[in-house]
Amino acid sequence: MATETDTGFGQVSRVRGIAFKGISFAASVVGILALAVLLAYVFWDAFGLAEAGTTWYLAYTATLLVPLLGFVAYARTRPTVAAGAFELFGFTLAGGMLTFATIIVFLVIAGPQVWFTYFLTVLAPFLGLYLYGQYDREATWVGLGMLGALVVGPIVGTLALGILGTAAALLGAPGVYFLTLVLPGAGLAAFLAADQFGLSRRRAAAVGAVIPVVAIAGVPVVDQYPAVARSVWFVIVVMFAIPVGYALGNTASQRERWPAFALPVIVIGGFLLGEFVVGALGASQPEPWLDWQFLTAAPSRIAAQAGLYPAIIGSVFLIVLVALFTFVFGVGTALYLEEYAPSSGPLGTATRLINVNISNLAGVPSVVYGLLGLGIFVNIRVDVGPVVYAGLGAGTVLAGALTLSLLILPIVVISAQEAIRSVPDSLRQAAYGMGATRWQTIRSVVIPRSLPGILTGTILALGRAIGETAPLIMIAAADTRYSPPGGLFERLTAMPMQIYTWAFLPQDAFRYGVVAAGVVTLLIVLLSMNSVAILVRNKYQQEAY
C-alpha cells in the first residue's frame, strides 16, 4: 500500500490568507455596524418610535416590510426587474429633490420677479439657441451665441430688473411660473415622448399638452389646500411629474421590466393598508419630531413648535452659491492644470508645485478655512483710493458661501483632474489629428467625456460643504434665525449651525427629539445628494463604453 503523502500534490498553507480575509471582513462589519447604530439612534428619536406600540410594529411589518422583502428576494435574481425598480426609485427620488430644490431656489430665494427677469434674459435665449442648434446642425455660431447669453444675459437682466420685475408682478406669481416652468416643461415632455419612446409627432404633442392641462385643471383642487400655493403646484407638476412619468413610461415600454411596478404598488399600498389597520386596531402610533410642521416652521422656544425652515433655506442658498463658485473655479483650474499648463521645464516644476499644494490644501482642517474666511471676507478693510472694501459682513450668505467654496475647492479640483486624466489620450490624438485646435479638442472631446466624473466629484464635495459647521461659526453666522435670508448680504443660519445650537439647550426635548429630527433632515438631504451623484455616474458610465 503506497503512502498517501507520496501520491498527492502536497498542501499549500492558506492560514495567512484566511486570517487576512477574516480581519478585512471584520473591519467592514465594524464600519457598517457603526453607521447602522448611528442611523437607528437618530431615527429612533426623530420619529418618536418609542411611543409606538407593538401592534403598530406588527401591522407595518405585515403590510409593508414583509411584502417589500419579498419583492427584494424576487428581484435579486432578475437583473432587469432590479434595474427597473432601481430606476423607478431613483427617478422618484430625483424628482422629489428637484421639486424641493426648485421650490426653495425659484420660489423662496429668488422669488417670481427675479426669476422671471433672469429667465427672460439668460435662460430663454440660452435654451432657444440650444434648441435651434439641435434643429439646424450646420449653424456653428450657435455655441458662441449660447456663451454670449450666459455672459451678457445676467448684465442685461440686472439692468432690466426693475421693468421686468414689474411685468412679473403684473402677471402674478402663478402666471410667472406657468409661463417659465409649465410651458417649457410641456415642450420637454413632448420631446422626451418623441425622442425616447418613439411616439409620432401628434401623440408626442398630446403627451406634452397633458402637462399644462393637468396644471390648470388642478388649480381648483389645490385651492382647497391653503398650504399648497398655486405656484408650488405648478412646480410639482413639472419637476416631479416629468422624471416620474419618464421612469414609468420607460418601465412600461419594456415588457420584461413590468414586475418592477410591484415596488411602488407595494410601498404605496402597504403604507395605506398599514394606516388603515393601525387606525382600525387603535394601536398607539409614534410621535415623530420630524414632521411637516418641523420642516416649515421657524425655531421656537417650545420644542413642539420648533422648526428648521430658515436653516433649510439658508443651507440651500449656500449650496446653490457654493455649487456655482466651485464648479466654475474648480473645473476651470483643473482644465488649465491638465490641458494647458506646461509639464516640463521650469514652468513644469511650478505646475507640479501647484498640484502638490492643492493636494495639501484638501487636507487642511475646515476651521482653518473658517479663519481664512473671517480674515478676508469679514474682518477686513482695504482702502484703494476712493474704493473701500470692508468685507461682506459678518455671517452673511455671501461670506459663508465663499468660505465654504474655498474649503471644498481643492477637493473639486482634484476630482475634476482625475476625471480629465481618465479621458483616453487616443481621443485627444484623434481630435488633434483632425486639425482641431486645443480649445476644440477640450470642448468636444475632453469635457463631454470627463463631465460625469466631474459632476460626481463636485456633488460629493458639496455634500461635505453642506454639513460643515466650523467655518460658519468662525465667520459668525447666526445660531438661530427666525426668518430665512432674503438676499446675499443678509445673515444666515444653516442646518448644522441650528442643530449645534439646539444640542446645547437645557430642555431634554430639544437635546433629543429636535436635534435628532434636524440630524435626520440633514442626513436625508446629504444621502439624496450622494444618490444623485451615484445615479449620474452609473448613467454615464453605461453610455461611455
Place this chain on the structure above:
Amino acid sequence: MTTEDMATEQDTTADDDGTDSLITTDPGKGGLDENADSGTVASAGTVIESRDLDVFYGETRALQDIALQIPENQVTAMIGPSGCGKSTFLRCINRMNDLIDICRVEGELTFSGKNVYDDDVDPVALRRRIGMVFQHPNPFPKSIYDNVAYGLRTQDKTDDMDEVIEESLKKAALWDEVKDRLDDSALDLSGGQQQRLCIARAIAVDPEVVLMDEPASALDPIATSQIEDLIEDLAEEYTVVIVTHNMQQAARISDKTAVFLTGGELVEFDDTDKIFENPESERVEDYITGKFG
C-alpha cells in the same frame, strides 16, 4: 490661442480661393524644382519630401538623416522592426510630434514645397490638410454621424454636410452597413467598422494626404483585407502614407516602400516591387526574408 485662431482664418481663406498653399509662399523658393535635383527617386508629383531629417526624444536620436520623397496619389509604405522610427517619421509629417514635450525635430520636411517646421506654419492648419488614422480605432464616443461630422464642424465646412458624410462613408465602404443607424453610438460598431469609420472621418474633410499608422494591426484578417482594399481605392484620390509591421501587407498594397532599420535610419527607399524582389541593401534583404526583425 491667438495663433490657433489665426490659423483658422488662414485656412478658411485658403479654402475659399482654392489655392493649395499652406501659407502664402514664394513660388521660386522650395517646391518641385528642387525635388528633381536632389531626389533619388525622381517623380513628377512629389508631395512630401524630407531632407536631413533628425528627430530626438530628449537625448535619444529616433531618426537619422532621413531623405525621401513621397509621390502624389500613390501608396507609400514604411516598414521596419519595432522602434525603428517609422511611426515617428509619420508623425513628423503632420507635426503630431509637437504634442510630445521632449520631442525635437531638425532638418527639413516639405509638404507642397513648404517646410512644415518653418516658424510661420501653423500645425493645426497643416493637420487640416493631412488626415490621420491611428493604430487602434479611436472613434469619439458620439454617434456615427457626429464622428464623421467632427472634422467638418471643427473646420466650419458645414455646407451640404449630409451629402459629404454619405459620400465619405461610401468611400470608406461603410455606408451600406451603417446607413440605417447613423444616430447609433460609434462604439457599438465592430473593430473593423470602427477603423473604417475613422478613415471616413479622416477623408470627410477632403485632405490631400492620409497618414495611416498601422491601421490594421488591431484587426482580424477579414477586417484587415477590407481595410487594404479600401487603401488601394483611396490612393486614386489621396496620397496615402502607411506604416505597417506586416511586410506582406506592404507588398500587396503599396507602390513605394521605405525600409527603416534599427537606430532610426532609412536603409532603402524604392518601388515596392524592387524592394521585395531585388533589394540593394543586404540588411534589407535579410529583414524581408525574415532573417531578423
